[in-house]
Every structure is written in C-alpha cells, then in structure tokens.
Amino acid sequence: MSFLTLDRVSHHYFSKENYTKALNDISFSIEEGEFISILGPSGCGKSTILSIIAGIIPQTEGEVLLKQQKIEETKLGIGYMLQQDYLFPWKTILDNVLLGPKINKNNTNKLKEKAFDLLEEVGLGDVVKDYPSSLSGGMRQRAALVRTLITEPEVLLLDEPFSALDYLTKLKLENLVSDILKTYKKTAILVTHDIGEAISMSDRIFVMETNPGTISKEFDVPIELRNEKPFYVRRHPKYQVLFDKVWETLTKTETISENSKGDVEIT
Ligand code: ADP
Ligand code: MG
Numbered sequence: 001m002s003f004l005t006l007d008r009v010s011h012h013y014f015s016k017e018n019y020t021k022a023l024n025d026i027s028f029s030i031e032e033g034e035f036i037s038i039l040g041p042s043g044c045g046k047s048t049i050l051s052i053i054a055g056i057i058p059q060t061e062g063e064v065l066l067k068q069q070k071i072e073e074t075k076l077g078i079g080y081m082l083q084q085d086y087l088f089p090w091k092t093i094l095d096n097v098l099l100g101p102k103i104n105k106n107n108t109n110k111l112k113e114k115a116f117d118l119l120e121e122v123g124l125g126d127v128v129k130d131y132p133s134s135l136s137g138g139m140r141q142r143a144a145l146v147r148t149l150i151t152e153p154e155v156l157l158l159d160e161p162f163s164a165l166d167y168l169t170k171l172k173l174e175n176l177v178s179d180i181l182k183t184y185k186k187t188a189i190l191v192t193h194d195i196g197e198a199i200s201m202s203d204r205i206f207v208m209e210t211n212p213g214t215i216s217k218e219f220d221v222p223i224e225l226r227n228e229k230p231f232y233v234r235r236h237p238k239y240q241v242l243f244d245k246v247w248e249t250l251t252k253t254e255t256i257s258e259n260s261k262g263d264v265e266i267t
Contacts, residue, residue: 001068002029003187004053004155009062010212011048022048024212026062030187035178037190037198037205039246041253045213046191050157053189054080066154079153083160085144087132093119094128097147104151111150118146122176138169145177149184156181156188163193174201174230195246199239200230205246209253217249 011023023045030036038046051057053064055071055078064071066078087096097115101107119128122142132140141161148156158177162170178201181188192198198205203226205219219242225233233239 003032003034003067004030005063005065006049006053007063007065009049009052009059009064011045011052011057012060021212023052023059024214026213026215028206028215028218030189032187033185034204035181035188035190035202037192037202038208039192039195039198039205039250040208040213041210041250044208044210046208047159048213050080050159050189050191053155054078054157056080077151077153079148079151079156081141081144081148081156081158081161083164085132085140087140087143087147089132092129092131093124093135093143096132096143097150100147100151115146115150118149119143121180122146136169137165138173141165141173142176145180149180149186154187156186158188158190160191160193162197170197171231177201178230195243195250196234196239197230199225199242199246200228200233202226207246207249207253216253219246 006026006028009023009026010021013020013022026049038049040046048057052059053071058072066074066076069076087093088099091099094112094115097119098107098112101111116125116128119125122145124139124142124146127135127139132143135143144161161177162173165173174197180186190198190201199221202221204221206215207217207219208214209216221242222238225236225238225242228236
C-alpha cells in the first residue's frame with residue numbers, strides 16, 4: 001500500500017473571462033520515507049500539485065489519498081515550506097517555531113523542549129531568543145524548517161525553499177535538510193529548478209511538461225547516490241550521467257513548451 005497517491009488528478013483555474021487547465025491526469029504513488037523532486041518549466045503546475053496535496057486548493061478531478069484517506073477528509077498533518085520563510089518579525093525564533101502548536105493549543109513544555117532540541121540540531125541554539133531580522137537568509141530558512149517539523153507532519157512539501165539563498169548556503173542547507181529528513185524518516189516532495197539539487201536529494205525525480213501540466217518522465221536516482229550526502233553526490237561519476245539524461249528531457253520539454261506557448265523558461 002502506498003503512502004501518498006495521486007490518482008488521475010486534473011486541475012482547472014477558473015476566472016470570469018477564461019480558465020487555465022493547470023494539471024492534466026496526474027497519477028503517482030509515493031512510499032513512506034521517500035524523497036521525490038519535481039522539475040519542470042515555469043507554469044507547468046508544480047506548485048498547484050503541492051497546493052492540492054496540502055489541501056489548500058481542491059482538485060477539479062481525481063483523488064489524493066494519504067494513508068488511504070482522502071486528503072480533504074484526513075486530519076493528518078502536512079508541512080509546507082516555501083521560498084519565503086514567512087517568519088513573523090515581531091516574534092522571537094522560538095515563538096515563531098511554537099506558533100503552530102500555540103494556535104492548536106498544544107504548546108506543552110515537552111514541545112518547547114523539542115523546539116529547543118530541533119533548533120540546536122539545525123545550529124540555531126544560540127539565537128532562539130533573537131528576532132528574524134537579525135538572522136541571515138539561511139538561518140531563517142532553518143528556523144522555518146524547524147517550525148514545519150515541530151508539528152510532526154506526515155508529508156513535507158518543499159516549494160523551491162532554497163532558491164533565494166546564495167549557493168554556499170544552499171549547499172549547506174541541502175545537506176542539513178537531507179540529514180534531518182532521513183533521521184526522522186520523513187516523506188518529502190521538493191519542487192526545484194535545480195537539476196543538481198533534485199539529483200542530490202531525491203530517490204526519484206518527476207519531470208513535468210506544460211500546457212496542460214503532465215508528468216512526462218520519471219527517473220530513479222541510483223542507490224549509490226541516494227546513500228551519499230548531497231554535497232558528495234555532485235562528485236559521484238553516476239551524477240553526471242543522470243544529470244545529462246534529466247537535462248535532455250527538460251530541454252525537450254522546453255522546446256515543446258516554446259512551440260505551444262511562447263515565453264516559457266526552464267525554472
Ligand atoms: P509552477 O509552480 O510550475 O510554476 P503553477 O502551479 O504555479 O506552476 O501554475 C500552473 C498554471 O496555473 C500556470 O499557467 C499559472 O498561470 C496558473 N495558475 C496558478 N495559480 C493560479 C490562480 N490562482 N488562478 C489562475 N491561474 C493560476
Ligand atoms: Mg511554483
């Protein structure tokens with residue numbers, strides 16, 4: 001039995017004047033603890049897939065099941081991390097992390113201890129009482145990660161969480177997030193425009209094409225790469241082989257998109 005299933009999911013966005021078919025017939029299954037990346041041109045529906053899984057927008061057609069429960073009916077937690085950290089500037093890092101539990105009236109001492117432990121684990125032990133404005137972009141994203149993990153989500157959805165960071169910070173965070181997700185055996189879906197990031201963090205990669213958004217190809221990441229830290233994956237001989245295959249698929253997708261739309265960029 002798979003952990004998360006999308007079965008023939010399609011989505012239309014409607015406005016008064018027109019509609020956009022954002023997703024067409026998306027089906028896939030993910031096992032518990034798997035890390036999946038989604039790559040594809042801008043506007044192909046990557047964020048729409050995550051928003052549907054998060055239950056933020058209901059799909060027009062098809063079904064999403066998490067642990068065999070329909071996503072619109074389940075109470076299972078889903079964590080969502082975006083490019084922007086959305087930390088509240090007037091709250092300390094600790095209070096930002098504990099905001100979710102506080103809203104859910106679950107702000108116990110045990111959870112506070114867990115928040116301290118997690119913040120320590122991501123290297124923010126010394127800044128728990130500081131405000132977000134005094135932290136670097138990478139530190140803020142680490143705080144956002146802890147805020148997402150503290151609620152113990154079943155699935156972690158990551159929508160380009162590293163794309164606003166400088167290259168070095170991004171590489172360090174990839175290592176950290178990968179370590180933490182493996183430690184806590186979290187199931188995750190990452191949307192990224194970075195092929196290297198997708199290869200170095202994932203078990204499988206889905207490549208999408210646009211108009212309407214579909215999954216055109218799926219790649220299994222070789223086991224030797226999965227067992228390495230992201231930083232070292234990039235040096236592995238098998239990395240470049242897979243990179244070239246994904247690149248070829250993406251550039252074909254780009255050509256198709258350009259023919260059908262005009263100004264689609266690979267992101
Ligand atoms: P991606 O994340 O791959 O860039 P999105 O999922 O954001 O793509 O968008 C997929 C398509 O749906 C795009 O054509 C986009 O313009 C359209 N779209 C996204 N959100 C909305 C919305 N709220 N209303 C109307 N159209 C939307
Ligand atoms: Mg997006």
